[in-house]
Amino acid sequence: MSKKEISSTKQTKEDVNLKGTLIMVMILGIIILVFWFGVYGLFLSR
Amino acid sequence: MHLHKYEKVWLAFGLGSLVLFLLIIGFAAFWKGTHPQSHIETIDPQNVEANESFQPENLGLTEVADGKYVVNMVASAFNYDFGKEQDGTATKTIRIPKGSTVLFQITSKDVVHGFQVAGTNVNMMVEPGHISRFEAVMKNTGEFTVVCNEYCGIGHHLMFGTVEVY
Numbered sequence: 056m057s058k059k060e061i062s063s064t065k066q067t068k069e070d071v072n073l074k075g076t077l078i079m080v081m082i083l084g085i086i087i088l089v090f091w092f093g094v095y096g097l098f099l100s101r
Numbered sequence: 102m103h104l105h106k107y108e109k110v111w112l113a114f115g116l117g118s119l120v121l122f123l124l125i126i127g128f129a130a131f132w133k134g135t136h137p138q139s140h141i142e143t144i145d146p147q148n149v150e151a152n153e154s155f156q157p158e159n160l161g162l163t164e165v166a167d168g169k170y171v172v173n174m175v176a177s178a179f180n181y182d183f184g185k186e187q188d189g190t191a192t193k194t195i196r197i198p199k200g201s202t203v204l205f206q207i208t209s210k211d212v213v214h215g216f217q218v219a220g221t222n223v224n225m226m227v228e229p230g231h232i233s234r235f236e237a238v239m240k241n242t243g244e245f246t247v248v249c250n251e252y253c254g255i256g257h258h259l260m261f262g263t264v265e266v267y
Binding site for chain 2: 071073074076077080081084087088091098100101
């Protein structure tokens with residue numbers, strides 16, 4: 056691999072756009088938390 | 102190590118959730134004393150009557166204090182022994198006043214059974230050689246079906262009863 060190619064890979068890694076990934080991870084996290092507290096509420100009410 | 106700003110955000114979220122849930126488990130286990138229903142307390146499954154709680158005359162519902170009850174039961178293939186009614190017939194329905202604290206105690210004479218009062222939090226595995234206990238406050242009125250939720254043999258589906266909270 057030439058020097059030029061290495062620097063170009065580095066460049067793309069820095070600039071990679073993770074906004075969609077962040078949104079998806081947060082949606083999944085919130086779904087897990089909502090379900091957990093939902094089940095806990097069910098446990099308390101019974 | 103280089104981490105993207107967003108990676109730091111979701112790593113913090115994940116680690117935060119992990120710490121939160123570990124704290125909840127710690128609180129339940131060490132502060133509230135939550136433990137598995139069979140708490141290493143053993144009994145001879147061939148001779149459950151040797152334990153006072155499981156003598157035939159002590160089976161079923163007993164009021165031990167004001168608003169506090171104990172229900173002793175023996176599970177066997179394919180029946181729950183809830184004791185006997187006044188007229189000598191086998192009890193099939195346990196009637197409990199609403200709001201009372203009930204300690205369910207059950208053991209098995211033969212194989213692994215389940216004891217679930219469907220619609221409440223009372224749900225235990227019943228293992229031969231162990232005593233399973235679960236204390237619950239009966240908050241809601243209604244008729245709740247007791248089911249065996251561990252496959253115990255050919256008559257598994259015939260194993261049921263009723264808890265009535267009035």
